[in-house]
Amino acid sequence: MAELWDDDISPRTISRALKKIGFTRKKNLRLPRTLEATARGVYGSD
Structure with missing residues (x-):
């Protein structure tokens, strides 16, 4: 992710x-x- 910025960004x-x-x-x-x-509505459980 740090490679996306031009400046140095630490973890x-x-x-x-x-x-x-x-x-x-x-x-x-x-x-x-x-x-x-x-999920309950789609699968009809409970």
């Missing part, structure tokens, strides 16, 4: 920027409620 700076916009590396194994409701 720490990129990490802080990603954290600021809410991007994490943690895997989310649960469906968000909106997708869960959609």
Whole structure:
């Protein structure tokens, strides 16, 4: 990602920027409620 900028950007700076916009590396194994409701409607479970 740092290759996209002309200036030197450290991994720490990129990490802080990603954290600021809410991007994490943690895997989310649960469906968000909106997708869960959609899946229920499509697949007819529960």
